Amino acid sequence: CCSSQCVFIRLMAGFFLGCRPREDFMIQKLSLFLATAILSIHASASLAQGYMGLQVGQADMNLDILSKLDTSTSVGVYGGYSINKYFAVELSYSDYGDEDVNYSGPGALGDPVAPRWTVSSDSLSVHGLIKAPFDDGLTLYAKAGWSMWDVELDVNDAPRDGYEDSSSNGTDFSYGLGVMFDASRHVSLRLDYTAVTTDKSSANISVGVQYNL
Numbered sequence: 001c002c003s004s005q006c007v008f009i010r011l012m013a014g015f016f017l018g019c020r021p022r023e024d025f026m027i028q029k030l031s032l033f034l035a036t037a038i039l040s041i042h043a044s045a046s047l048a049q050g051y052m053g054l055q056v057g058q059a060d061m062n063l064d065i066l067s068k069l070d071t072s073t074s075v076g077v078y079g080g081y082s083i084n085k086y087f088a089v090e091l092s093y094s095d096y097g098d099e100d101v102n103y104s105g106p107g108a109l110g111d112p113v114a115p116r117w118t119v120s121s122d123s124l125s126v127h128g129l130i131k132a133p134f135d136d137g138l139t140l141y142a143k144a145g146w147s148m149w150d151v152e153l154d155v156n157d158a159p160r161d162g163y164e165d166s167s168s169n170g171t172d173f174s175y176g177l178g179v180m181f182d183a184s185r186h187v188s189l190r191l192d193y194t195a196v197t198t199d200k201s202s203a204n205i206s207v208g209v210q211y212n213l
Contacts, residue, residue, distance in 0.1 A: 052079040053208045059121075060204075078091065088141075089128055098119070121151040124147070129143045140179050143175060143177075145174055147171070174195060175197075176194035188210040192208060
């Protein structure tokens with residue numbers, strides 16, 4: 001099979017069957033990136049059923065490195081394909097920026113003064129959407145799928161040796177809810193909430209502008 005649909009299915013199969021080690025993580029990201037490009041190209045030729053958008057919001061990325069992180073600003077892009085007015089599949093990438101974290105109590109290794117941490121994180125996700133459209137252009141949706149996340153930890157101003165930079169990544173189930181409003185035939189606005197079910201809670205709430213092909 002040489003169609004774009006078949007190529008997309010093969011790339012997605014590679015994602016779901018991928019392993020967790022670091023060397024496979026970048027391969028999974030590349031597979032999803034290529035799948036996004038193929039999906040967008042195919043959607044452009046499929047009766048204007050594709051869409052793409054930009055979003056900005058706030059994230060609380062409490063993953064596997066630190067027990068508590070403050071909220072940070074997130075930016076992201078997404079693209080999808082509406083099978084019909086009730087179902088869609090969507091791929092998205094979110095960057096949660098660089099976040100400085102300070103603690104007021106003892107350090108992680110028992111030091112009287114804790115070091116400063118700089119945390120960088122991002123995620124790449126695939127979701128299936130179930131939509132409930134209304135006649136006035138308003139649409140409610142729920143989504144579920146998988147997110148590949150990556151967190152980098154840089155230690156700054158350590159009180160002594162023993163603190164090291166670290167990183168963590170994984171693939172976990174994610175879900176979300178949202179509301180979308182069609183401002184015109186080609187432009188939609190949406191409010192989205194997405195959560196990832198890691199060992200520690202993580203969530204992102206964002207507003208987005210979407211172009212409908």
